[in-house]
Amino acid sequence: MARGVALQLLKYCPGFYLAGVSNRHLDGAARMYREAGIDEPVSVTQQQQFDSAVERGEYCIMEDPKLLCACPHLDVIVEITGAVEFGAHVVMDAIAHGKHVVMMNAELDSTIGPILKLHADKAGVVLTNVDGDQPGVLMNLYRYVKGIGVKPVLCGNIKGLQDPYRTPTTQQAFADRWKQNAPMVTSFADGTKISFEQALVANATNMRVAQRGMFGPTVDNGEHIDNAADWYPIDLTQHPTGIVDYVVGATPGPGVFVLGTHDDPTQKHLLEMYKLGTGPLYSFYTPYHLCHFEVPTTIARAALFQDPAITPTFGPCVDVIATAKRDLKEGETLDGIGHYMTYGQCENADVVHADKLLPMGLAEGCVLLRDIPRDSTLRLSDVRLPQGRLADRLREEQNILFFNSKAGI
Known part of the structure; x- marks a missing residue:
């Protein structure tokens, strides 16, 4: 890049x-x-x-x-x-x-x-x-949708693959084909990268996730993103903040999309005339991202x-938590993002703070204090953090200012 x-x-x-x-x-x-x-x-x-x-x-x-x-x-x-x-x-x-x-x-x-x-x-x-990159492209689309009077209720990312157990070994051939770093492309495949990216969008828009890890529906046969309103198992029109999420296998990929609503009968009639359908959810998308x-x-x-493309205007709304990619053993030192030991999942930031979950961005270098089964979410109490890291100090400062608490990183 x-x-x-x-x-x-x-x-x-x-x-x-x-x-x-x-x-x-x-x-x-x-x-x-x-x-x-x-x-x-x-x-x-x-x-x-x-x-x-x-x-x-x-x-x-x-x-x-x-x-x-x-x-x-x-x-x-x-x-x-x-x-x-x-x-x-x-x-x-x-x-x-x-x-x-x-x-x-x-x-x-x-x-x-x-x-x-x-x-x-x-x-x-x-x-x-x-x-x-997708968060910035999605933020531009969010602003556009909001700017024409449509209320965004879902900001989504279109993925081609999602498998939390991918490793640099499984992704090496793909990395070699495109002259990329294997751990980096592993973070794309195992869901960590999209979790980081959707957390950025949430923090910029005040949205949340509807469940840990997001829904991430998989659709067959390259179904078009215009049908996305049917893929999520909640009433998006009633969600208090709107959500960030993703879909696997839809077209056009690898783009981004926004689902939005409109309450004005005249505008709804005209949106239908302009071929956006009858609502209540309207689909807007950008078919590519050009990094x-x-x-x-x-x-x-x-x-x-002095205009940011995308910045955490609303503070920590969604966070990314470390989850065991395999059975982990006491005494092991956690490797990095896109490696062999952990993958990241989105969770609402207030839950992460209240439950003292381990942020994925701070997991590398932590020493495990107990065995952790595969797919279990790691907690701060499960690890010993490395000494002297600036990122840990800034995270503690962030918690104090946004959650008024010193109860852990």
């Missing part, structure tokens, strides 16, 4: 200056520039060295992201790692230096996005996730208009 964003900014978006790329391996950072036709970016290690290079309009690579965050000449920091702890440090450093932050990191955003937004608000900068192609739009919205 970072390579795609860099290519888009450098070759196809006049008016943007990609001053620097930070990466753990400098050859990876240099590759981003090289693929866009810039063969000799400058390697920098010191702040003054980088700042001077930016003044000259040079392109720079570095290992330390702090150089980017502290540079006085930059407007926006784009964080594209998917790593919660590392991303938390970068985002907080960028905010501290008065930079707008564009995150392509649903894992971080769904875990501690609300508290990061409060820090950004206090600093007078924008914190936003991106257009192009990195649309990220520059988010950057421009933040820098020029």
Whole structure:
């Protein structure tokens, strides 16, 4: 994704200056520039060295992201790692230096996005996730539907596969085919990624989930999303906040959709005339999401208009909880997102806090204090958290501010 964003900014978006790329391996950072036709970016290690290079309009690579965050000449920091702890440090450093932050990191955003937004608000900068990825595309569609007077009652994602027991081993061939990282594509297949993404949408719209894990109906034969009103086992017109959810196997995929209602008889008559059906639920959809192609739009919205594409306006509404992918044993250390031990499920944030459930974004590195059967939800009392993590401290701060409680992370 970072390579795609860099290519888009450098070759196809006049008016943007990609001053620097930070990466753990400098050859990876240099590759981003090289693929866009810039063969000799400058390697920098010191702040003054980088700042001077930016003044000259040079392109720079570095290992330390702090150089980017502290540079006085930059407007926006784009964080594209998917790593919660590392991303938390970068985002907080960028905010501290008065930079707008564009995150392509649903894992971080769904875990501690609300508290990061409060820090950004206090600093007078924008914190936003991106257009192009499904949450941002869905948020744009939500705004459109709401803007024409239709009340959104379900924000949905269209998936092609959902199997919580997928692992990097089962997904390796797919990852190789598309030159992707196996754990990353595993997080798509096992439901963790869509859980993070729908939590973002909920936190931006004040929606909830109707049940743990969402409904996620599977439809056969590529049934069109216009029929989605029939796939959910609740009366969506009566839900107090509306819900986030998803569907597997519908067309057009991999898009997003919104179901909405309208109370005005005249408008309902005209919606039927415009071929949206008789209601009470009307289907709106975007048939694709183009990921990195649309990220520059988010950057421009933040820098020029202080307008976030999608941000946790309503605080923690939906969270993602860690669930055992296999039988887990006391003493084991939990591996990362999209690996072998856990998958994520959506749950309403007040339930997560009250029941002291383990957030998926904080699960990596935790040591199990007892055996956990497969498909059991992990609790904070089941694990020992790693020491000294910034993400844990921010999560505690988030709980205090939004739930007025210090009763655990």
